[in-house]
Amino acid sequence: MRVPESRRNASISQFLATFISFGLFFYFAYHLMHGERGYFAYKGLERKKAASQKLYDEKLAERQALENRVKLLRPSSLDLDMLDERARIVLGYVQPDEKVIVTDKQER
Numbered sequence: 346m347r348v349p350e351s352r353r354n355a356s357i358s359q360f361l362a363t364f365i366s367f368g369l370f371f372y373f374a375y376h377l378m379h380g381e382r383g384y385f386a387y388k389g390l391e392r393k394k395a396a397s398q399k400l401y402d403e404k405l406a407e408r409q410a411l412e413n414r415v416k417l418l419r420p421s422s423l424d425l426d427m428l429d430e431r432a433r434i435v436l437g438y439v440q441p442d443e444k445v446i447v448t449d450k451q452e453r
Contacts, residue, residue, distance in 0.1 A: 378384050417424040418431065432438050439445055 376383060380386070414427065416422060417427040
């Protein structure tokens with residue numbers, strides 16, 4: 346027994362619609378995960394952001410420490426111990442009763 350032409354065309358078009366639907370679903374699912382703006386790209390950006398935030402926090406702490414040291418050398422809030430320390434380091438001053446140990450590393 347032969348299947349009528351209209352029923353055969355309907356089953357073929359139903360098959361094609363299903364096939365195309367699955368194809369589109371898998372296409373979008375793949376790009377949702379692996380695309381330029383997909384899940385894995387997003388996670389990569391989060392890792393880069395965390396690394397950049399860590400570097401930023403380190404540099405901020407370093408800057409605040411330097412600002413604090415500079416603040417101690419300003420005339421309005423001069424710290425005599427800091428002034429003495431900087432004079433000894435920069436100018437090489439020592440007290441007569443002190444012993445000097447020379448190293449390769451230079452202090453800041």
